[in-house]
Amino acid sequence: MDHEAVRxxxxxxxxxxxRDHHGFPSFRRRRIFATLPDGEHLHVMxxxxxxxxAVAEWPGWSExxxxxxxxxxxxxxxxxxxxxxxxxxxxxxxRENG
Numbered sequence: 297m298d299h300e301a302v303r304x305x306x307x308x309x310x311x312x313x314x315r316d317h318h319g320f321p322s323f324r325r326r327r328i329f330a331t332l333p334d335g336e337h338l339h340v341m342x343x344x345x346x347x348x349x350a351v352a353e354w355p356g357w358s359e360x361x362x363x364x365x366x367x368x369x370x371x372x373x374x375x376x377x378x379x380x381x382x383x384x385x386x387x388x389x390x391r392e393n394g
Contacts, residue, residue: 298374299374302330306330324393325393329341343392344367347370370385
């Protein structure tokens with residue numbers, strides 16, 4: 297999966313838009329539901345329990361992303377991920393954070 301594939305999925309959700317977030321792309325409706333912090337990763341903003349469940353189910357391409365002492369996102373390795381699962385995770389985040 298690459299940035300363009302993520303962009304197509306994220307922007308297909310009702311009301312979603314892309315904006316700059318500290319120099320890199322973010323996707324939001326009212327709040328950010330995903331970011332592309334570099335060329336290799338996607339951060340998906342999900343509730344903590346969903347982040348932990350995703351990491352347990354897909355440890356080969358996902359990990360916890362912490363901001364200080366707070367678990368804030370699911371970090372996805374775009375080269376190794378399952379694009380269909382990532383599309384579903386993005387939709388979940390859009391619903392939660394939109």
